[in-house]
Amino acid sequence: MEPFRRLEAVAVPLPEPNIDTDRIIPARFLSRLRSVDHAPFLFHDARRLPGSGDEDPAFPLNRPEWRGARVVVAGRNFACGSSREAAVWALHDHGIRCAIAPSFGDIFRNNAMKNGLLPVALPAEAVADLLAQLEARPGAAVAVDLPAQTVTFPGGATHRFDIDPFDKHCLLEGLDELAYTLSLSDEIAAFERRMGRENAPG
Amino acid sequence: MDGETPPRTLFEKIWSRHRVKEREDGQTLLYVDRHLMHEGAAAAFDALARRGLKPRAPDRTFTVPDHYVPTDTRRVAEIADERRRGLVETLAQNSAEHGIRHFGLGGPHQGIVHIIGPETGLSQPGLLMVCGDSHTSTHGAVGALAFGIGSTEVTHVLATQTLWQRKPKTLRIAVDGALAEGVTAKDLILAIIARIGAAGATGHAIEYAGSAVRALSMEGRLTLCNMSIEAGGRAGMVAPDDATYAYLAGREYSPKGPEWDRALARWRALPTDDGAAFDREVLLDAAAVAPMVTWGTSPEDALPITGAVPDPVAAPDAEGRAAMARTLDYMGLRPGTLLEEVAVERVFIGSCTNSRIEDLRGAAAVARGRKVAEGVRAWVVPGSEPVKRQAEAEGLHEVFRGAGFEWREPGCSMCVGTNGDIAAPGVRVASTSNRNFMGRQGPGARTHLLSPAMAAAAAVTGRLTDVRRLLAGRA
Numbered sequence: 161m162e163p164f165r166r167l168e169a170v171a172v173p174l175p176e177p178n179i180d181t182d183r184i185i186p187a188r189f190l191s192r193l194r195s196v197d198h199a200p201f202l203f204h205d206a207r208r209l210p211g212s213g214d215e216d217p218a219f220p221l222n223r224p225e226w227r228g229a230r231v232v233v234a235g236r237n238f239a240c241g242s243s244r245e246a247a248v249w250a251l252h253d254h255g256i257r258c259a260i261a262p263s264f265g266d267i268f269r270n271n272a273m274k275n276g277l278l279p280v281a282l283p284a285e286a287v288a289d290l291l292a293q294l295e296a297r298p299g300a301a302v303a304v305d306l307p308a309q310t311v312t313f314p315g316g317a318t319h320r321f322d323i324d325p326f327d328k329h330c331l332l333e334g335l336d337e338l339a340y341t342l343s344l345s346d347e348i349a350a351f352e353r354r355m356g357r358e359n360a361p362g
Numbered sequence: 363m364d365g366e367t368p369p370r371t372l373f374e375k376i377w378s379r380h381r382v383k384e385r386e387d388g389q390t391l392l393y394v395d396r397h398l399m400h401e402g403a404a405a406a407f408d409a410l411a412r413r414g415l416k417p418r419a420p421d422r423t424f425t426v427p428d429h430y431v432p433t434d435t436r437r438v439a440e441i442a443d444e445r446r447r448g449l450v451e452t453l454a455q456n457s458a459e460h461g462i463r464h465f466g467l468g469g470p471h472q473g474i475v476h477i478i479g480p481e482t483g484l485s486q487p488g489l490l491m492v493c494g495d496s497h498t499s500t501h502g503a504v505g506a507l508a509f510g511i512g513s514t515e516v517t518h519v520l521a522t523q524t525l526w527q528r529k530p531k532t533l534r535i536a537v538d539g540a541l542a543e544g545v546t547a548k549d550l551i552l553a554i555i556a557r558i559g560a561a562g563a564t565g566h567a568i569e570y571a572g573s574a575v576r577a578l579s580m581e582g583r584l585t586l587c588n589m590s591i592e593a594g595g596r597a598g599m600v601a602p603d604d605a606t607y608a609y610l611a612g613r614e615y616s617p618k619g620p621e622w623d624r625a626l627a628r629w630r631a632l633p634t635d636d637g638a639a640f641d642r643e644v645l646l647d648a649a650a651v652a653p654m655v656t657w658g659t660s661p662e663d664a665l666p667i668t669g670a671v672p673d674p675v676a677a678p679d680a681e682g683r684a685a686m687a688r689t690l691d692y693m694g695l696r697p698g699t700l701l702e703e704v705a706v707e708r709v710f711i712g713s714c715t716n717s718r719i720e721d722l723r724g725a726a727a728v729a730r731g732r733k734v735a736e737g738v739r740a741w742v743v744p745g746s747e748p749v750k751r752q753a754e755a756e757g758l759h760e761v762f763r764g765a766g767f768e769w770r771e772p773g774c775s776m777c778v779g780t781n782g783d784i785a786a787p788g789v790r791v792a793s794t795s796n797r798n799f800m801g802r803q804g805p806g807a808r809t810h811l812l813s814p815a816m817a818a819a820a821a822v823t824g825r826l827t828d829v830r831r832l833l834a835g836r837a
């Protein structure tokens with residue numbers, strides 16, 4: 161996995177609650193292998209006008225100032241719903257490396273960590289403030305510092321965020337969790353012996 | 363257990379029983395008893411092969427195609443779309459290659475993964491179960507700890523039969539009293555989500571309790587737990603009881619003979635101990651729940667059918683007003699319109715939420731002797747081959763067909779549309795599924811979530827309808 165340490169980049173505001181993973185990537189683009197570039201599927205329908213299929217110039221990611229954004233800032237419960245990891249892949253392949261919101265869907269949060277995309281939960285008032293700053297100054301950047309666990313807003317204010325220590329370690333090192341777990345194979349085997357046939361399929 | 367053990371929740375008992383290793387930083391390596399997979403997991407098998415790994419416990423892994431299967435044929439060769447056919451074929455090939463039990467398309471057991479788990483007895487009290495699908499919470503209805511995972515985690519489970527997790531908090535949702543006639547488990551879960559919000563249970567494992575939950579059938583409990591994720595919940599569970607044991611007895615994978623007795627002894631020790639603490643508790647009065655329907659694009663946008671489309675003016679802040687205005691624009695609804703005046707063009711009865719035999723009986727009871735309204739296209743998609751056979755044995759398919767419904771083949775179908783079963787842009791669908799997200803049932807499609815009986819009522823009147831009026835005099 162690609163490590164995440166620090167990032168100073170343009171942040172795009174998506175000021176809505178409950179943006180679900182169906183919106184981030186519609187279901188008809190799922191079940192492609194990871195080697196496929198998922199960027200074209202990101203917000204595929206949301207960023208187009210109904211009917212013609214032309215780009216909606218009002219959709220934030222279509223505006224020139226925000227096209228190259230590497231951070232998304234959204235309302236509460238961002239990326240709720242379906243477990244589709246392709247939602248992370250689409251954001252990642254577009255260049256997004258950090259999502260900031262008051263809260264996230266649990267499964268998305270797990271998926272994001274495993275792909276080097278940092279989910280940052282900040283208090284709702286701080287996110288509202290950040291959204292307002294980004295809309296007032298389109299193209300403004302935020303600075304994300306994972307070792308220090310801080311986000312610095314365009315206006316200069318710095319906010320600290322929480323992250324699970326294991327997740328932080330994995331992101332900083334680009335650590336492959338699976339390789340680590342495979343090294344614990346003896347402990348897993350010992351657990352299996354202890355459990356015997358209890359809970360095994362009949 | 364000795365007298366010194368502090369009282370524990372159902373969740374805590376299952377969690378601690380599955381701990382392989384605990385890290386000082388709070389992460390726990392959990393053992394997975396059952397790993398269910400559908401054909402959307404192709405990327406996970408691919409990632410496993412790329413690393414030269416094989417499934418650690420193929421005997422604990424089970425596969426079934428549901429998301430991409432057609433609902434008008436059972437023949438793989440007749441799947442016109444090459445990519446969809448490829449996914450169904452690849453799942454069968456991967457299963458055969460690794461010695462994994464596959465409930466194949468055209469076979470007697472195929473169905474939606476969350477329908478066939480309980481149906482085959484694979485889902486049992488006390489188990490830890492995962493699947494690369496957010497509605498895995500369904501299996502918690504039998505007293506299991508079951509949750510959805512992403513593709514990287516699916517690969518991790520295949521390779522190690524374990525998963526790293528941080529322990530969620532616990533939330534007890536207690537519903538006391540009795541549900542009124544015409545009010546189902548679907549109405550109850552929509553009322554719960556409307557109450558606590560689409561993120562109301564984020565980071566929590568939910569235990570549903572109280573007399574109204576105890577009174578639900580197993581199928582009702584499955585519907586309830588299914589939509590835990592729509593409240594943001596990591597998992598949803600109901601403590602096992604005699605209804606659970608009666609449901610599981612004799613199923614293919616249920617323990618038999620002396621094994622059954624040993625299992626029963628373990629299962630009876632699972633329910634939450636008196637005095638065990640939850641991080642949060644929510645109380646609801648079952649008698650106050652009415653038949654529910656959603657008006658917006660989040661499952662939290664649910665109201666009693668007697669209500670009206672809300673007005674953005676009533677939203678607490680500017681952002682809320684803007685969001686609600688966008689929602690109503692997408693849904694093609696005007697503030698103040700009575701929900702019962704909203705006309706529908708399509709009806710979908712199906713999905714892992716509501717396609718079990720009791721759901722179909724509930725819908726058929728409304729459809730019997732009535733006709734689907736002019737201009738409405740109504741589908742019934744049973745959840746599995748066994749559900750379909752049972753319904754046909756009871757003649758329900760004739761009731762539906764006689765009323766003008768289409769009786770189709772099992773699969774996820776219009777809940778997610780990945781098999782091509784979608785509604786056209788702007789078309790309004792009354793749907794027994796679990797998500798009313800923008801574009802969920804096709805780009806521009808407008809979804810109203812409701813119970814199977816309410817869906818049948820909408821089909822025969824052509825509008826969202828309070829099913830209680832259609833049930834009057836039929837009891």
